[in-house]
Amino acid sequence: MIATVFMLAVQAILVLLLAPLLTGIVRTAKARLLRRRGPSVFQPYRDIFRLLRKETVVAHNASWLFVAAPTFVFAATWVAATLVPTFTFDVGLGAAADLIAIVGLLASARFGLALAGLDTGTSFGGIGASREMMIATIAEPAMLMLIFSLALVAGTTRLPDIAFFVQSPVLGLRISLLLAFVGFAMIAVAENGRIPVDNPATHLELTMVHEAMLLEYSGRHLALMELAHAMKLLLYVSLIAVVFVPWGVAPARGSLMQFTTAFLMYGGKLYIGAIVLALFEVTIAKMRVFRVPQFIGVALMLGLLAALLRLVSGGL
Amino acid sequence: MSVTGVLLCVAALLGISVAAAPNSRKPWANFATYGACALVCAAALSFAVAALIGSDTSTLILPLGLPWLGMHFRVDPLAAAFLAVVNFGGVAASVFALGYGRHESAPQRVLPFIPAFLAGMNLVVVADDAFAFLLSWEFMSLTSWALVVSHDRSAETLRAGLVYIVMASLGTLALLFAFGILAGPDGQYAFSSMRAHGLGADATMAVLFLALLGAGSKAGIFPLHAWLPLAHPAAPSQVSALMSGVMTKVAVYAFIRIVFDLLGPIDWRLGMVVIGVGTVTALYGVLYALMQHDLKRLLAYHTVENIGIIFVGLGLALAFRANGFVAAAALAATAALFHVFNHSAFKSLLFFGAGAVQNATGERDMDRLGGLIHAMPRTAMAFLIGAAAISALPPLNGFASEWLIFQAAFLSPAFPQWGLRLLAPASAAILALSAALAAACFVKAFGVTFLGRARSDAAKLACEADKISLAAMFGLAGACIFAGIVPGYFTNLLAPAAQFLTTARIPAQPLAAPWTSLLPVAASHNSYSGFVIAACLIVATALASLAMHLFANRATRRSAAWDCGYPDTSPLTQYTAGSFAQPIRRVFATMAFRARETVEMPVPGDAAPAQFRVRLWDPAWELLYAPVAAAVNFLADRINVFQFLTIRRYLGMVFFALVFLLTVLALWT
Secondary structure, three states, rough: HHHHHHHHHHHHHHHHHHHHHHHHHHHHHHHOOOOOOOOOHHHHHHHHHHHOOOOOOEEEOOOOHHHHHHHHHHHHHHHHHOOOOOOOOOOOOOOOHHHHHHHHHHHHHHHHHHHHHHHHHOOHHHHHHHHHHHHHHHHHHHHHHHHHHHHHHHHOOOOHHHHHHOOOOOOOHHHOOOOHHHHHHHHHHHOOOOOOOOOOOOOOOOOOOOOHHHOOOHHHHHHHHHHHHHHHHHHHHHHHHHOOOOOEEEEEOOOHHHHHHHHHHHHHHHHHHHHHHHHHOOOOOOOHHHHHHHHHHHHHHHHHHHHHHHHHHHOE | HHHHHHHHHHHHHHHHHHHHHHHOOOOHHHHHHHHHHHHHHHHHHHHHHHHHOOOOOOEEOOOOOOOOOOOOEEEOOHHHHHHHHHHHHHHHHHHHHEEEEEEEEHHHHHOHHHHHHHHHHHHHEEOOOOHHHHHHHHHHHHHHHHHOOOOOOOOOHHHHHHHHHHHHHHHHHHHHHHHHHOOOOOOEEEEEHHHHHHOOOHHHHHHHHHHHHHHHHOOOOHHHHHHHHHHHHHOOHHHHHHHHHHHHHHHHHHHHHHHHHOOOOOOHHHHHHHHHHHHHHHHHHHHHHOOOOOOHHHHHHHHHHHHHHHHHHHHHHHHHHOOOOHHHHHHHHHHHHHHHHHHHHHHHHHHHHHHHHHHHOOOOOOOOOOOHHHHHHHHHHHHHHHHHHHOOOOOOOOHHHHHHHHHHHHHHHHOOHHHHHHHHHHHHHHHHHHHHHHHHHHHHHHHHHHHHOOOOOHHOOOOOOOOOHHHHHHHHHHHHHHHHOOOHHHHHHHHHHHHHHHHHOOOOOOOOOOOEOOOOOOOOOEEHHHHHHHHHHHHHHHHHHHHHHHHOOOOOOEOOHHHHHHOOOOHHOOOOOHHHHHHHHHHHHHHHHOEEEEOOOOOOOOOOOOOOOOOOOHHHHHHHHHHHHHHHHHHHHHHHHHHOOOHHHHHHHHHHHHHHHHHEEEEEE
């Protein structure tokens, strides 16, 4: 019991502390690739602390939902991020939630975010909420299809068990996993509002999705929303890392040495993930909103293909 | 024991109905009728739950009806599970109506029919022979039809009533044929003798399709659903809740009773048919719902979606059972039954919320509402919980049952048949799609109705619902949360019913420690614990609030909305139901409904307003109903000639008919 709570607390604090750093690394790497100096990788921390010190402004006709939403979105994203194994398979409460439940928690957070966007009754909030839900309607079935293909390979939807299976030597070469990897990466890009689906660095009215929902937020509310957004990115990078490159992840009740190497490996994976994301973002242009369904539709097809391949041939 | 109790409750409900008819205009009639209904339904609920816990079967034969048959009644675990759902919904609707009914324009019109309707639904579930079943089924249909048309006299309501009565009669006809085939040549109308003798493959298939037609049209499967979004919203809200949340479940019961219990072994291909029908229903239901801007119609279309989800669960159970995988079949059946309960809870809640909104504003059109969260904060809270539950969001109950259905679909690699192996994951993906679309739809429904700024004076002047109505809503919201947090309690309770259907049960969930997880099948390691998720969410929320309280600047200022620097003062610039759904309409409805958007710009210099139109094409109506209606009209026109003949010709026709029949008889024997 105490060990469970301890591991849970370690995970929770770890994702909370690392999330802004990951966002910072992506931003800096993007700036460098564009031959700008860019801010320090610690800039997101400074931003959050600055927001926390500032006064919070709430629109006149905002309701309790607008005020409560940041806390809820933050809490749901935090719990979901805590449930994804980072440097050890022992996440404390692995039995409480499988991959579907984690996706469900993110859907809950999105539900709160979209409602908050509609609450002030401005047209930008509406545009963001409506587009976010449209993207989600395709991203969620795609995600489930990908989870299904993983479940077919590993025989379970529990994340630590999937990772443990991928790590084990029985695996061999699996094309279905490769397809699922590409699919997961595309979903991660879409769900985190990165280029080409959404541009996190813009306040250009016609293209924004996520930022449009946050437009009315300020001060501590905005800090929570930004932190939740950063944690979501960390969640997806950790998810891809633990499912597709689970090597070096420490087993439950491992030695201190194992934990240390696992922690360093995890840091390395996050760094590589951030650099790859930055590379991807600077080499591609933002899409029109109505081309986004086609982009995510590819992820859905990859999931279907991975599942089919696995069904047709047990070995692939 | 329990069957006697339930029948006494039915008798009491019928008594209330008879007593209410002459007294319905008295000032106390509303209170007395709904109060008595709530008490009687609560009694029936306790009998049902007791029967479910004891998993006992009790039968009773009353000397009514056909003289050589009598009327058979039986409460077995399956019937008990559905009795529990029916009476749970009955209690909730009666309590809600205690407060809500007072504000209606003409409450006395529906008063006598509600207890009769409740009695009819209970009777369908306890009936144990075809005669009693069909009689109570028709009684239920007619009382609900009366509830729809007695409410008001608008042309729309009358049209809804007409479509409903035609579809209900068609459904009963299909069930009549189904029971006819089941009874065999000897006319064995008792369910016990139907169970005893098996049917051939062709007859089995015929009964399954007739059951899909008969029970499915009442439940609202695509494309037989067309009456449902017309009739359910036309009735007063407590009746809408009963029809959508409860009567559709009685139809699901009829399907389960015929297909799982009376039919005996079924080919896996028929399981595939049921999965396919459920999948299409779920997807089309939610897509229709997204296109609506009438709050109650939107909810009615969501009933179609959820019925689809239930049918997918049932189809999986049939397919697993046909292959002998009883543990997986039990999982799918439990998931479907759990979703039956969950849907009745959140759909009743949402209809109550819609009723409260309609009461406060006189509007059902979301595009004329908005900002109600300020005037009706409690109703908004309850509606929000229902909206999150129906959108399958953890830790609420909708997620728990959909999670179980996904787990059942994930067992599909075990199927030896290729068709099922491919169909089950595809249908799981479409269920995920419909869950995501449902979330979008309820962001729209809640956001446009309750959030933002008021779009009309009616919405501006709204006031909170009364305390009794709120109590009913919060009771159901509590049920949604409770069933989501400790789903193990409900799956344990439903296990006898699933066992009755599939001869197996899902692993008993340890109740002593409800935080331990929900396990779908013993062999897999998958688990989900709503309790732990909810606890984690509460802890995380508390920590975040505490941290904000301690470390953040607590100064808060109210100001005008920023809106990128150009806030528009007119509330008409907000997103409406139509504009919110526009991206989704472009992506999905262009194919599903042939959605076409046209913009008409006036020529320069012309002061006429520009117009934007969306045209949708309803495939069910255009491909199925319209041709049938046209054919009926055509025939009626032709037959109309016979109305104006002379007496000589009529007599001649009688003579020729007689000759014809005698010739047939002579040739036949």
